[in-house]
Amino acid sequence: MDTDVIIVGAGLSGLVAAREIHRAGLRAVVIDQEGPQDLGGQAWWSFGGLFLVDSPEQRRLGVRDSFDLAWQDWRGSAAWDRLDGDHPEDEWAERWGRAYVEFAAGEKREWIREAGIELTPVVGWAERGDLTASGHGNSVPRFHVPWGTGTGVIGPFTSAAQAAEAEGRTRLLHRHRCDGILVEDGKAVGVRGSVLAPDSNARGAVSSREVVGDFELRAGAVIVASGGIGGDHELVRKFWPERLGTPPRAMVTGVPAYVDGRMIGIAQQAGARLVNRDRMWHYTEGVRNWNPVWPGHAIRILPGRRRSGSTHWGGACRLPAFRATTRSRPCACCAPGRTSPSTTIRGSS
Numbered sequence: 001m002d003t004d005v006i007i008v009g010a011g012l013s014g015l016v017a018a019r020e021i022h023r024a025g026l027r028a029v030v031i032d033q034e035g036p037q038d039l040g041g042q043a044w045w046s047f048g049g050l051f052l053v054d055s056p057e058q059r060r061l062g063v064r065d066s067f068d069l070a071w072q073d074w075r076g077s078a079a080w081d082r083l084d085g086d087h088p089e090d091e092w093a094e095r096w097g098r099a100y101v102e103f104a105a106g107e108k109r110e111w112i113r114e115a116g117i118e119l120t121p122v123v124g125w126a127e128r129g130d131l132t133a134s135g136h137g138n139s140v141p142r143f144h145v146p147w148g149t150g151t152g153v154i155g156p157f158t159s160a161a162q163a164a165e166a167e168g169r170t171r172l173l174h175r176h177r178c179d180g181i182l183v184e185d186g187k188a189v190g191v192r193g194s195v196l197a198p199d200s201n202a203r204g205a206v207s208s209r210e211v212v213g214d215f216e217l218r219a220g221a222v223i224v225a226s227g228g229i230g231g232d233h234e235l236v237r238k239f240w241p242e243r244l245g246t247p248p249r250a251m252v253t254g255v256p257a258y259v260d261g262r263m264i265g266i267a268q269q270a271g272a273r274l275v276n277r278d279r280m281w282h283y284t285e286g287v288r289n290w291n292p293v294w295p296g297h298a299i300r301i302l303p304g305r306r307r308s309g310s311t312h313w314g315g316a317c318r319l320p321a322f323r324a325t326t327r328s329r330p331c332a333c334c335a336p337g338r339t340s341p342s343t344t345i346r347g348s349s
């Protein structure tokens with residue numbers, strides 16, 4: 001056995017797993033198809049907003065939140081409707097969702113602080129949905145902004161991985177692309193793959209796929225932390241939800257090309273059960289970057305904090321001064337015919 005655990009992917013998920021494995025006194029090998037300049041994956045590019053429930057930051061802003069409200073909001077957004085039968089597709093999503101909301105309302109704040117993430121006092125209101133506690137979206141602000149935004153979230157984990165590597169207990173293998181999972185007696189016992197040629201691409205830019213060697217590694221367990229599918233429009237089209245009709249012919253891309261979804265098919269070939277492939281999350285990055293880093297690079301423009309504003313039909317928007325990331329349509333309070341919602345928050349200066 002080459003190590004205790006192999007982790008495919010050195011994004012936030014893979015590096016968090018590596019840190020936990022290190023803290024448990026075990027050895028890990030983390031492989032990633034990209035070079036060291038891309039360590040941390042998408043999280044480096046992200047805004048880094050963190051979901052916490054009933055935090056001191058919320059209370060300071062007058063936001064009244066609770067596990068029950070957050071769990072209700074979560075279920076409203078998830079709209080799980082595949083819970084019937086012996087092994088329903090939504091079974092683990094529901095269990096995981098509940099455990100995550102409990103974590104966010106409990107130990108998460110201390111966990112991120114201990115990991116090295118510091119929070120600003122700003123709590124934004126992302127994914128507002130329809131602004132009601134019974135509909136979809138967060139009915140109160142929960143988007144905690146860390147110092148350094150995405151780099152402030154990923155930084156502690158890249159540092160921890162590098163420190164563990166210096167100690168010799170964690171190995172980071174860059175330009176190692178997993179092409180298959182080794183399975184014996186129904187158990188994942190390792191990975192095989194290709195060593196890709198070194199590349200000095202800028203972070204986030206497309207790197208070469210020239211193969212210069214191959215590798216095989218064995219371990220007690222394999223964790224797949226390879227991210228989503230947003231970099232491959234063909235995959236997005238293939239699993240496009242039927243209820244949304246025909247997928248658009250032209251799309252923009254909110255993630256680097258290495259978010260290629262290839263590993264999901266590889267996991268399936270090894271026997272993983274894939275569920276809900278038609279349910280995907282894509283940020284509505286609707287504006288093309290004038291200076292793209294990755295192919296089709298699109299960005300989103302967040303509105304700055306403001307105490308008042310105007311609705312899309314010209315009226316006064318009476319929302320309090322919380323940051324919001326609106327999605328592809330106006331927030332419900334700005335929809336024609338709607339009055340300002342009654343909320344449990346008050347504005348901050």
Ligand SMILES: Cc1cc2nc3c(=O)[nH]c(=O)nc-3n(C[C@H](O)[C@H](O)[C@H](O)COP(=O)(O)OP(=O)(O)OC[C@H]3O[C@@H](n4cnc5c(N)ncnc54)[C@H](O)[C@@H]3O)c2cc1C
Nearest residue numbers: 009011012013032033041042043046047048049178226227
């Ligand atoms: C612009 C932007 C803003 C965002 N803002 C927020 C936010 O505010 N709050 C929030 O919670 N989330 C946000 N997100 C989402 C969040 O950043 C991502 O969901 C998260 O970082 C994904 O981490 P990951 O480790 O699962 O995947 P990734 O970061 O995609 O990492 C996966 C890694 O696996 C590697 N890999 C893939 N396949 C293979 C293979 N076959 N072999 C070897 N390596 C492989 C890839 O190279 C990559 O390095 C944002 C994302 C973006 C792009």
